[in-house]
Amino acid sequence: MAEFSLIDLIRTRAATQARDDVVLGIGDDAALLQPPPGMQLAVAMDTLNAGVHFPAGTAAADIGWKALAVNLSDLAAMGAEPAWCTLSLSLPDGDPDWMIGFLDGFLALARAHRVALVGGDTTRGPLSVSVTVHGFVAPGRALRRDGARAGDTVWVSGALGGAAGALEQWRRGMAPGQGPGRETRIDPALRQRLDRPLPRVALGRALTGTATACIDISDGVLADLGHVCAASGIGARLDVDALPGREALRPHFDGDLLRTLQATGGDDYELCFHRACGPGRRRARGRGRGGRGGHPRGRDRRGAGRARFRCRRRALAAGAHRP
Numbered sequence: 001m002a003e004f005s006l007i008d009l010i011r012t013r014a015a016t017q018a019r020d021d022v023v024l025g026i027g028d029d030a031a032l033l034q035p036p037p038g039m040q041l042a043v044a045m046d047t048l049n050a051g052v053h054f055p056a057g058t059a060a061a062d063i064g065w066k067a068l069a070v071n072l073s074d075l076a077a078m079g080a081e082p083a084w085c086t087l088s089l090s091l092p093d094g095d096p097d098w099m100i101g102f103l104d105g106f107l108a109l110a111r112a113h114r115v116a117l118v119g120g121d122t123t124r125g126p127l128s129v130s131v132t133v134h135g136f137v138a139p140g141r142a143l144r145r146d147g148a149r150a151g152d153t154v155w156v157s158g159a160l161g162g163a164a165g166a167l168e169q170w171r172r173g174m175a176p177g178q179g180p181g182r183e184t185r186i187d188p189a190l191r192q193r194l195d196r197p198l199p200r201v202a203l204g205r206a207l208t209g210t211a212t213a214c215i216d217i218s219d220g221v222l223a224d225l226g227h228v229c230a231a232s233g234i235g236a237r238l239d240v241d242a243l244p245g246r247e248a249l250r251p252h253f254d255g256d257l258l259r260t261l262q263a264t265g266g267d268d269y270e271l272c273f274h275r276a277c278g279p280g281r282r283r284a285r286g287r288g289r290g291g292r293g294g295h296p297r298g299r300d301r302r303g304a305g306r307a308r309f310r311c312r313r314r315a316l317a318a319g320a321h322r323p
Contacts, residue, residue: 164265
């Protein structure tokens with residue numbers, strides 16, 4: 001498929017997700033967009049490369065979904081409402097079937113969050129996808145990394161380690177689909193966590209005004225919680241054996257590898273957030289697609305210059321989990 005034919009395909013498919021604040025979309029030298037009065041613009045960008053961020057042979061629709069999902073997760077971590085995105089594609093060839101599949105996945109998630117694709121770029125080269133997302137947040141309401149304080153409770157929005165588990169199985173030479181036994185195939189539930197993460201947009205928006213700090217878990221909870229601690233000037237102690245999501249991993253992994261996958265594996269795209277503990281604090285309930293509610297389960301303990309938290313072994317059946 002020639003470049004201009006590819007652009008026409010993208011423009012035709014993207015036109016199905018229209019927004020009134022898009023004055024001029026795909027087709028000109030630049031998009032013209034109208035932010036709401038009095039709102040701040042939150043902007044995030046991520047790049048996915050074949051063989052680094054997704055295994056070879058990943059379905060085009062799953063690549064499209066994930067390319068947008070990881071960016072929406074950044075907006076969720078800021079408490080922003082998604083609005084627009086741009087897409088830059090490096091493709092080894094112009095396979096129209098692959099492009100149609102990619103757009104199926106990408107635009108399905110865009111529709112779920114009312115995100116309009118307003119521009120981008122295409123070029124020939126190794127498979128690589130870059131997405132920039134734009135969203136709105138009221139002044140002073142954005143969730144940030146630098147607001148956590150000693151004594152806060154620390155939560156995560158869902159199970160950890162599933163995506164890393166799927167990658168570990170892929171590295172061992174396993175294949176997706178139905179094999180003769182679990183030793184020869186990637187666990188479908190883990191593969192779903194890798195290929196189709198659910199950005200917690202509704203929860204992120206519900207947390208504005210209630211969370212003191214927030215980050216999305218892309219590099220593993222150990223690293224990302226560390227970023228919050230560094231930005232906030234505090235510390236934390238983590239009981240890795242109590243992180244939620246172990247049940248899905250136990251049939252395949254144990255010991256130190258299980259702990260490593262959950263704590264450092266990454267690609268979870270859950271939210272890790274902090275909330276002040278004390279009388280009058282409100283519960284945050286995120287509703288809608290990709291949203292989960294939160295319920296308090298204990299509190300942090302205050303130390304000499306360090307905020308510490310303990311993991312609880314029992315995860316909440318529905319809602320955020322507090323490590």
